[in-house]
Amino acid sequence: MPLPNGYSINAASSDESEDAERLIETVSVPPQCCSARLNLAVLMFFGFSVVYGLRVNLSVAMVAMVNNTDPKPWENHSVVPAACPRSSGAENTSDTFQQPDGVPQYPWDSETQGWLLGAFFFGYLCTQIPGGYLSGHYGGKxxxxxxxxxxxALTVLTPLAARMGSYWLFALRALEGFGEGVTYPAMMAMWARWAPPLERSRLMTLSGSGGNFGAFLALPLTGYICQALGWPAVFYLFGGAGCLWAVFWFSLVSDDPRTHPRISKEEKDYIINAIGPQGTGHGWSVPVLSMLLSVPLWAIIVTQMCANWSYYTLLTSLPSYMNNILHFDLQSNGFLSALPYLGAWLVSTLSGVVADKLIEKKVLSVTNVRKLFTLIGQILPAVFLVLVSYSGCSHILTVTFLTLSTTIGGTSASGVFINQIDIAPRYAGFLLGITNTFGTIPGIVAPIATGYFTEDNTLAGWRKVFWVSAGIGVCGAIVFTIFGSGELQPWAVTEEERAETDKRRSGSISQ
Structure with missing residues (x-):
């Protein structure tokens, strides 16, 4: 739908500068405070907080579930002890950790733990594309x-699956990933209908930053619950929180501003006019061949795979590093493993505001904003990961560099991770399904690779983990800087937009 000035914000053009001019045309913007679109972002924020809590709680709980914290296993197995010596400090008491009476522990080795931590992503990648496609057609709610x-609901069954054996737990985690795989594509499909172009960065980074906030809360909370109540309670409590959130979600959310019962007319008109024809469902047919041949789309795919390698490595394996190498007790382990995600949450949210301002004030084009934030969010974190690998047994340096790496990585949230909605808003959910499918592969491979690299629990093995993660991240930044784009792609333009563009051009020629 056209704006009052006669054209849609998302209308295609043959010139990037013309796109930029059109994008930042002044419109009457209703306040964002207490608006329906902000309420949606907040609900999504808490939803993804729960999602990441459900995803990462096993990373910390694994330390309590596995009985290698008892000194006896070191005597009974030919395992090389960790490189860092245990001191008498209060924070280095991982070998004295005990579970409450009656709570089972399991003899899973490093390789088995790697497979269990990666199991979630086997199911997660299966539903990304179908979830994005169906969300784009029906809506994401x-x-x-x-x-x-x-x-x-499946998380509540985790203790039962663990008692039945590692294969059952692997299957359950894969099934959890299968269910959760639709969430991010559905989010993107909803924002394609709800997020005005000049507010995309801040609304999407606010909602998506719930993942980092959820990791920040879940990691230390899991450690505390494990010590106070035993590790099974972790899965009962987190599963219950997810069920409670679903009640609010289904009661308060609508797929489209047109059908929202409590939105103001001013806000509804603003959103519909600002987004234009791109804010409608894409129907059953999508231009798959054109997507497959799209260089900007492949730039997103490659870059997200590279970025996710280091992210998932730390998300799933950092608690093991804190326990096996630095010997933090379980509560300290959870808190220090969570600290980087607090920084990432704050930086990613702030980056969304800054990115929108740069676009709105015409300081940079959408393309350059996405490239700049991706470059910062990939290169600097890689540098700090390399520094972690040479921090040795220094607790202070290791925690500092890990925190800086993940914190600065939060700037990528306003870069490559929301770029799908720039190049094809109408197909954004489907595109996110595609890019997240590829981006999930590191979630499978990275924990398994970490398990092989660190089989002996030595600093040398973990140094390989950090170097590989850093190198892959730099490669992703280079690819996106060269091939990335923030322009609406020709194959994403609707017939209505083409007609509007032709009409406008005809008018300018006649003048």
Whole structure:
């Protein structure tokens, strides 16, 4: 739908500067405070907080579930002790950690733990594309809500699956990933209908930053619950929180501003006019061949795979590093493993505001904003990961560099991670399904690779983990800087937009 000035913000053009001019045309913007679109972002924020809590709680709980914290296993098995010596400090008491009476522990080796931590992503990649496609057609409310609810319900069964054996736990985690795989594509499909172009960065980074906030809360909270109540309580409590969130989600959210019962007319008109024809469902047919041949789309795919390698490595394996190498007790382990995600949450949210301002004030084009934030969010974190690998047994340096790496990595949230909605808003959910499918592969491979690299629990093995993560991250930054784009792609332009563009051009020629 056209703006009052006669054209849509998302209309295609043959010139990037013309796109930039059109994008930042002044419109009457209703206040964001207490608006329906901000309320949606907040609900999504808490939804993804729950999602990441359900995803990462096993990373910390694994330390309590596995009985290698008892000194006896070191005597009974030919395992090389960790490189860093245990001191008498209060924070270095991982070998004295005990579970409450009656709570089982399991003899899973490093390789088995790697497979269990990566199991989630085997299921997660299967539903990304179908979830994005169906969300783009029907709307994302149902898929996002059921994704969280289903994962939460399955999480409650984790203690039962663990008692039945590692294969059952692997299958359960894979099934959880299968349910959760639709959540991010559904989010993107909803924002394609709800987020005005000049507010995309801040709304999407606010909602998506719930993942980092969830990791920040879940990691230390899991450690505390494990010590106070035993590790099974972790999965019961987190699963219950997900079910409670689903009640609010299904009660308060609508797929589209047109159908929202409590939105003001001013806000509804603003959103519909600002987004234009791109804010409608894409129907059953999508230009798959054109997508497959799209260089900007492949730039997103490659870069997200590279960025996710280091992210998932730390997300799933950092608690093991804190325990096996630095010997932090479980509560300290959870808190220090969570600290980087507090910084990432704050930086990613702030980056969304800054990115929108740069675009709105015409300081940089959408393309250059996405490239700049991706470059910062990939190169600097890689540098700090390399520094971690040479920090040795220094607790202070290791925690500082890990925190800086993940914190600065939060700037990528306003870069490559929301770029799908720039190049094709109408197909954003489907595109995110594609890019997240590829981006999930590191979630499978990285924990397994970490398990092989660190089989002996030595600093040398972990140095390989950090160097590989840093190198892959730099490669992703280079690819996106060269091939990335923030322009609306020709294959994403609707017939209505083409007609509007032709009409406008005809008018300018006649003048």
């Amino acid at each position: 149902l898929f996002l809500g059921l994704g969280v609810l289903g994962t939460a």
